[in-house]
Amino acid sequence: MTAIVEKSSARSRTRAAGPAGGKRAKSPYPHWFYLPAAIVYGVLFVIPTVTSFYFSLTRWNMFSSKFIGFENYVTFFKEPALVSGLTHTIIYAVVTSGLKVVLGLGLAVLLTSQIIGRGYLRSVVFFPVLVSTIGVGLTFTILMDPEDGLINQSLALIGIQGPGWLTDPSYALLSVALVDVWKGVGLATLIYIAGIVSIPQEYFEAARVDGASAWQNFRSIVLPLARPATFTVILLSLIGGLRSFDLIWAMTRGGPGFTSDVIASVIYKQYQAGFYGLSTAGNVVLFLLVTAIIFPLSRFLNSKEVDL
Template sequence: MSAKRLKGRMYPIYFMIPALVIYIVIFIIPTFSSFFYSFTKWTLTDWDFIGWDNYKTFFSEPSLRIGLKNTLIYGFGTSFGKVVIALLLAVLLTKGLKIQGYLRTVIFFPTLLSALAVGFTFKSLMHPTTGLINTALGALGAGSIHWLTNEKIALFSVMGIDIWKGLGVATLIYITGIQSIPKDYYEAAKIDGASGGQSFRFITLPLIRTAMNSVITLSLIGGLRNFDLVYSTTGGGPGFATELMTTVTYRMFAAGLYGLSTVGNVVLFLIITAIAFPLYGYLGKKEVEM
């Protein structure tokens, strides 16, 4: 290969160097440093290598088992809700409704809001006595519901808020996938006598696999590592009802147990990796090319 051709091929690579440096500094180095510091007792100025002691202590925490269970429920539950509801909304918003532009804006708007702002707002709206939601239910003759203070429903209440906030991005991804399907497929199906439900099942669903896979993966990862929404609404309570892996880690860090909190981050990273990568590979095999 001539020097001129080699230089021509290398030229676009030069533009990747700044992004690669930033990625290494912000992600690669902290990730591998976390694995090391999880085996140490460290402060901002010093560290002592203590082996597996942090892991033994971390997994002996009584709140960890509850936090792990809640994390899995939260991650898979919110992901399922976003996948299904966003798909229904996307189908509705691609039907040519006169107000579909307005509806898209309304659905996407919560995505622009800070998770903390959303959490604090819903904490006020869901107050058992003065909250607007219970006030409205009372006007309809229903009793007051302790959305965020009842151990049995607190986690599901926060999950509902999360689904509401994340619907915008999921719906937008679905809309993009639906609009990329050639209209000829639907016209041919209509000529063959296919109903709307059959067109959705045999044309829309298979051909938006790529979009659906993205929604599933992104929403699942987001749910498994959620912190700010839970922290701003319940703080992990009542009791351990909404305690997640992230809130357990935060409490350890706030208590000055930096080594233990690092273990929490490493464990959560491994859990997400063990779930997300095989899942994405499996879903990728189900995709259909147009």
């Protein structure tokens, strides 16, 4: 069974190399065909990015700006609330992406098996993805109310004293992270389902002939051949977690205190307070954080995909 997977990987590498010994085929389109896309990319990404870098070095408002160098960055990293927001962002991204990978893979394996109502269950799992993030946040804020919330009332029926999910500093950030997982795991499941159903059935038939168990099928066939789907889920979940704002703002507004503040909510609070230069510096820090994590991780995962 392992030999079958290895042969498939060898054929994939041969196809990837191509008939020209690894040389990429020349594009049939003239270079000026790329000009419209380059203009849109430059206007919507390059120019705003460069402008943000410049204004992060200034003290500015709607009418004037004064160049102050790296003073905004020094202030950013001296403020405990800002640094804790950066830490919370990383924790939030790791927790949500890890749970989405594990739960998404488990649900995908279940929903690609021969179970009754498989199509309906797929729709149910994916439905939260379609719901407004603000709507989900407001709904769970009510459900997690420590006094009148349905969750704590249900726990009280079986003799369990429910915590203050959103009011206890120890639970607030992780509570929002769990809601984020509930809302986003459907997309991870969908990606995994696409990866699993694309696996040729010959592998499973050969495993069945060899007398492989369900666990052996999962470990030796599904896990290796669904690796591209895993990489996609990891990258999308990490990007979403690092940039998270709307769900946290709807549920806790960074509270209680600053215990569930992430860098995006800190940036928003600084902007509300009129510290435009400091909030712009925070945006640059967030941009560099996402780039520093996602770019090398993407290169690493892609290299692992080729060497599968």
